[in-house]
Amino acid sequence: MNKVYILGGAQTDFQRNWTKEGKNVIALLRENIFDALNNIGLSKKDIIELNKKNKIAFFVGNFIGENYIDQGHLGALLTVVDSCFYGIPSARYEAACASSSVAIDAACSKIRDNTYDVAIVIGWELMKTVDSKIGGGFLGKAAYFEKEGKGIEFPFPKLFAKLADETIKKYNLDEGRYLTNLSRIAYINYSNAKRNRFAQTRNWYIDEIQVNNRKNKTNPIIGGKLALTDCSQVTDGATTVVLCSENYKKNNVKEEKPIIKGFGHRVAPMILEEKFKESEHNEYILPWTRQACIDAYFRANLSVDDIDVFETHDCFTSSEYVAISCFGITKPGKEFEAIEKGIINFDGKKPINPSGGLIGCGHPVGASGARMLLDLYKQVTNTAGEYQIQNAKNGMMLNIGGSATTNYVFIVGKED
């Protein structure tokens, strides 16, 4: 099969509030896309030339711009950004918070089958146009809305709090110890974010007492057992990643570039209770999330032993907890070992989310998959700056949509 290379890209500063700056989605896209093109040295003229040969395309990941900014037709929207994009094939891909992973996957297909040489993947979301309650309602549409979202305040924290309850029940965990583990996950993410100059929370003060101290004024309960520090952020942001074909790489790029070695894409039953029912007799609480990881390992012909760095979908601490066994870092039900032994720490054997993840770096939902892929690119090309994991050769990401309904996994690594 033809290889898919990652040439580079750019992430916006997730600290920014574009509504407060008075700017629209066009400003967001313009800054981000041209930052990415500058990063890889592609000019407007190059874009036009590639398009003359019909060898370039856009793949846009966005969850729910129709609600946040009253805008649809988000592939075509790029033509408003710059006239050099006229005529370029462009479409929007959606799978809730895994939207930009679907866009990446579609881009990979079109590169692998030699339709295009260059694929520009753009994930974005503007979420600060409304308050968090209204936004929480929009996000509820990633669940089966009629049953799990309608009329419920902050539906997603409640769903992932149920995942926490189910995890305790299924593996017969001590509740106090489990919550301490979740606090540790939060703390690691916030601490990692301090090294990342694009992270939303990089200047926040969060300590180990605060993440362990739920139910107070500055760390209130948001849903079930989960408090504010267990939740990812409401974020404005975009990430562009540029992929290319073997042919393009050979003829145009001298330096080493990593490739996408494998992927997994599995869709679990949308309704959370159905997930639990289905997994009753399975050792994994989220078997389809696990399966997506297995598929990616299989396609890459790698195992967990080969992975030096992980980026996971910590939309809540309870989702990072279960991801640990899905990756294969521990057996299911033994995730606490990896947390308590420091294995997932920044300087641990299997670091998770050196970027800070969705909790620390931020979670503009439609951008998160692309952001993870860009972070893996940075890690394996030794360009992650202060959050660089030493000698990272292969990295793996898990991006989920809904209550772990759409599960997307990619493995990125240096060529052998």
Add this chain to the structure above:
Amino acid sequence: MEIKTVSILGANGIMGKNIAGIFASFGKAKVYLLTRSIEKSEVAIDQAVESVRSESIRNKMIPKTYDDIEECIKESDLVFESLSEDIELKKQIYKKIKPYLKSNSVIATGTSGLSIKELSKEFDSLSKNFFGIHMFNPPYVLTLCELITHSQKQDALAKELENYLHIKLNRTVVRTKDTPAFLGNRIGFFVISRAIQLAKENYEQGGIDYIDTILGSFTGRSMAPLVTADFVGLDVTKSIIDYIKENTNDDYNKIFKLPDYINCLISDGNMGKKSGKGLYFKDNDKKQLFVYDIKNKEYRLKINYQFYFSNEMIKEIKNGNYETAIKILIDDDSYEAVLCKKMLLEYIAYSLTITIQVSSNIEACDDAMATGFSWLPPIAMIDWLGGIDNVIKLAKKYLSNEYISILENKKIIEKLPHKSKYDYRPFLKAKY
């Protein structure tokens, strides 16, 4: 440098309590908050917790009064004085703490501009441990921290303290000489003072709101200069500006002369946001914004001025067309656009000349203005204007000689980095 215990003197002031929060959180220090009464200190602790949004630091802060000076100071590795800007008041408390200071304790004043050398005299042999540590309000959001020394004997300790402030307290540290208003306020209040003067000069056109519109958020700030003066307080604004006027003697001294209307407002008790009225006031019932009309000496409804150049710039910034936006300004020679250009160019020139005088690093002006005022910093402003050559060309067209000479000074220009470390884009807001 290990700072385990900190005492804050004057902990009920806005800066005092916020800084207590910074030491208790990032610094992980035990912090004594000293005020005139336990009740005041307790309220200050509540507000410090709120300021860093973390209940976890509450137990690190202990309410105390000035009766507890002996106990607190004896234990403290760092004593932070945050009293009001009154040299005699400060010296009085220095006398009280002096007998109990540990020989290696750091002593700091949070003064926003008084002479550190003068204040240090109270400490005799311990004066080498005395520093100016000037933070900005609110310090959780604005990370600028000016570190001021008064003697070369402090160099080694200052280096340690700088590391502590930067690494442990998460501050953007700028080292400055012991000069009036240090760096951030010297530049910031140059702009504010100039805006105050321009409001007077242009009172026929409307004055205060007219000038703030010309220098609105689209020029790279979250708050227009005269709104900033209200936010800081007109009394504080006046004291800083007067202090610079009295203690400097350069070509730009005349900028720091305040027109009468400021004194009138202050003597009427209209100090700005804290007293409800200042240059502006908000009618909370009707949610209407009023502004002081310099011509008629009374408040009137704020006018929503619309200028062609600024409307067009805002449209472009909204869409992320920053280069087009600045081109509109450069090409527009309406009275308002020229005023706007002059102010931005004077800001650049003044920033550069002051920075090389008070700091060893020219890029300090960018740290100061970006992280102390949230203004588009001067070197990033040069980037937006298309580079220093463009700036010089524009300066020759619009500025007087005392500013042109700065920009033609090779010693200054040579020091400029190729590009600011700050991206100008987030500073430019698509609004007034």
